[in-house]
Amino acid sequence: MPISEDEVRRIARLARLGLEPAEFSALTAELNGILERVERLRAIDVEGVEPLAHVGGLHTVWREDVPRPGLAREAALAGAPDAHEGYFRVPRVVAHEEEEEA
Amino acid sequence: MSRTEATTQFETVIGLEVHVELSTETKMFCACRVTFGEPPNTHVCPVCLGLPGALPVPNRRAVEFAVRAALALHCEIAPVTKFDRKNYHYPDLPKGYQISQYDRPLGTGGYLDVPLPEGGVRRVRIRRLHLEEDAGKSLHDPRLGTLVDLNRAGVPLIEIVSEPDLRSPEEARAYLQELRNVMLYAGVSDVKMEEGSLRCDANISIRPAGSREFGALVEIKNMNSFRSVKQALEYEAERQRALVLSGERVERETRHWNERAGRTTPSRSKEEAHDYRYFPDPDLVPLRIDAEWVESIRRSLPELPAQRRARYEGLGLSAYDAAVLVDERPLADFFDACLALGADAKQAANWLMVELQGLLNEKGRELSATRLTPEGLVALLRLIEEGTITGRIAKEIFPEMVESGADPRSLVEARGLSQIADREELLRVVREVLAQHPAAVEDYRKGKTNALGFLVGQVMKATRGRANPGLANELVRRVLEE
């Protein structure tokens, strides 16, 4: 098994996926299926082939540094579950002691 | 071996990760304006809000600035570079990932020569320089919860990672100062640490002196000023030393600098640190960096701080004075403008660093908030040089020039401040002064030579500082000897 159920649990936590405990074994099997196929690809000799980050051959698409109006604040906040005086409001996040005291 | 001897046997090893906000008009991947201090969420759009379906398009100027910064740090520029997603969750990161660069950074293998406070230079290698986008800003309120402003989300940043080449907190501070100067002179950022346009994290470990291995690496975050970088690193080096000396192990971890408490504390999100699951951003195609374009940017680089210091030293300034001027770019530019007008380098530097800095410090002001012009200062220097006014008078009218931008020549004429260099005129004053101070005259004749200084001082006072000091001295002496 290239990937264990524990690792899947950990990735789900990092990705904030609210999965039921029963889903983990099925997901682990599915992921291992995908990884097996990737494993098969690894057998191909790619010596001297440049890694490809993007398919399609497009490159260097960019824009000039010219401002354009974005969204009005009301529109920006409209989709948010909660707002307060122009800010998005979310449940309090505490990362550090200091912020807790503030 | 005593305990204090043991502490001197450790070497501190520091590497810095510095984020610099690029001073473009618009954000990295959208056309929202880059602002500071605007009402929350007034410069946002579907791209920087991370709304579904919105697609990022890189800002050409941000790439140019990053190339510029990389060249100023002697980096190699990658001919092909790409963007990757750095995945983590925080309310001020609306997409759930930050667009950054992982395995093909724009710049690699550079260096920065850092002038050290005790003299000499430390060459600090730059491992990499890459482009990324900033997160928004969160405010944490116990009652209201966490409030998020996304005006800053998507602002272009470069991250500059040094090799662990710094050997003390003081060197780390000096590196930051020089890096700041280079960014400022290269014209890619306004690098204001207090506005967050320059931010710094540090990796620090200690090892027995002479050892080639590294100790357990501790990452320090949340240092918000040059001073706090130095303080945090001093605290941390000492903490690690104490652990090792008491036979304990230094834990590899991320710690948070608590400015008020003056100590570092372990970060909470420990188990998730450094697990960002990078992968190439499928929304962005690779960038090919044209070699000719790179060369044209290289040619357009202005004189950098090290070159400028060398030029000033070549003009006869001390290394210290050259560094003070270069560290304060508006002052250095003002100084250059004075040189262009034909000013004597040492004189001009002296007036800027002593008289002007004194006034600015006194009033807590910046040079740009004054009315002083290079023309004005050079005219003042010329008045002294040609003997029209004394140094003392010059110092007297200088604050007014700084305040109102007044032309020194008009000030001198309007107030009759020109120097009395006429022998006859000054002789009259000297005789009057001596007549008024018979006791001092008597003292001098009895051999108390310091009475001479007093009498010359009285002459200067009687002429309100206008007497030529050399001539006043000569005449007082002559009359006394009569």
Ligand SMILES: [Zn+2]
């Ligand atoms: Zn935007």
